[in-house]
C-alpha cells in the first residue's frame with residue numbers, strides 16, 4: 001500500500017481496503033513458486049471469501065479451491081467453481097448430508113474425514129449415487145483434528161468399504177504459527193504425509209493426493225512427500241505474517257482504513273475495533289495489528305469499536321485524521337466485512353462483495 005496513506009475518497013472508513021497491485025503480485029508469486037516446484041496449488045478461500053480473487057487464482061493455474069465449510073463450498077459452486085475440497089472433518093448431520101450430495105452433482109467434491117463415525121455418517125448421508133471422495137486428515141503436530149499418520153490406512157479402508165472414493169490424505173502444519181517454527185512444521189508436514197501414504201499403501205490403497213500447506217510453510221514445502229498446497233493468507237498477508245517473517249510490510253495487500261476519534265499525549269484511539277480488525281492476538285504478536293504509517297506505535301488495546309494505539313512520548317496524529325491498520329489475522333477481518341474496496345495508486349477502482357461472508361456453517 002503506497003505510503004500507507006488512506007486512499008482518497010470513495011471508500012468506507014472504517015473498512016477494508018485491498019491494493020490491487022500487491023494482491024496480483026502475491027497471487028502470481030505463489031502460483032509461480034508452486035508451479036516451479038511441481039506442486040498443485042489449491043488456495044484456501046476462507047481468507048478472501050471472494051469470487052473475484054478466486055477467479056484470478058484459477059486463471060493463474062489453481063487446480064481447484066479449498067474451503068472450510070459446506071456453505072462456503074455452495075457459494076463457490078454457485079460462482080462456477082467445479083473442483084472443491086472441504087478441508088475440514090465435516091460432520092454430515094442435519095441437512096448437511098443432502099447439501100453435500102447436491103454439491104457433488106455439480107462439482108468434483110472432496111471432503112476431509114478423521115474418524116469412523118464421520119465416515120459412516122457421510123456415506124449414509126450422500127449415498128452411493130453421489131460421487132464424494134474423501135481425504136483422510138492426519139495430525140502433523142498442531143494437535144487439532146486429524147489421526148496419527150499410521151492410522152490413516154485403516155480409516156481409508158473403512159471409507160472405501162463404506163462406498164466412498166479415497167483420494168488421499170491431508171494435513172495442516174498450523175504449528176508454523178510461532179516465531180521460528182516454520183521450518184520444523186514443514187518437516188513435520190512432509191514426514192506425516194509420507195507416513196500416512198505408506199499406511200494407505202500397506203492397506204492396499206493408492207494415495208495420489210497428499211495435500212498440505214499453510215502460508216508460513218508454503219515456501220519450504222518440497223514436492224514428493226507433498227503433491228498439493230493449500231495456503232490462504234498469502235493472497236493478502238497480514239500482521240501475523242509480517243511478524244513471523246513470511247512476508248514484508250510491502251507484501252501486505254489488505255489493511256483497514258480507520259479514523260482517529262480521540263488523541264492525547266502518547267496515545268490515540270481509532271474507530272476500527274475487533275468488529276473491523278477481527279479479534280485474534282496470539283501471545284507472540286506485538287499488538288492487535290500493525291500501524292506501518294506510524295513507526296514505534298503499537299495497537300495496544302482492542303474493544304469492539306475502539307483500537308488504542310500507544311507510544312512513549314510520541315506525538316499522535318490529529319483527531320479526524322485517517323490511518324491504515326494491518327489486521328493481525330486477515331481471515332477473521334474479512335469474514336466481518338460486507339465488501340472490500342479495491343484501490344490502485346491511492347484511488348478506488350472497484351468494490352468486491354465478500355461473497356461468502358458469514359457462510360460458516
Ligand SMILES: Cc1ncc(COP(=O)(O)O)c(C=O)c1O
Nearest residue numbers: 044087172214215230231232233
Ligand atoms: C485445513 C487448513 N488448510 C489450509 C489453511 C490455510 O493456511 P494459512 O491460513 O496459513 O494460509 C488453513 C488455515 O487455517 C487450514 O485450517
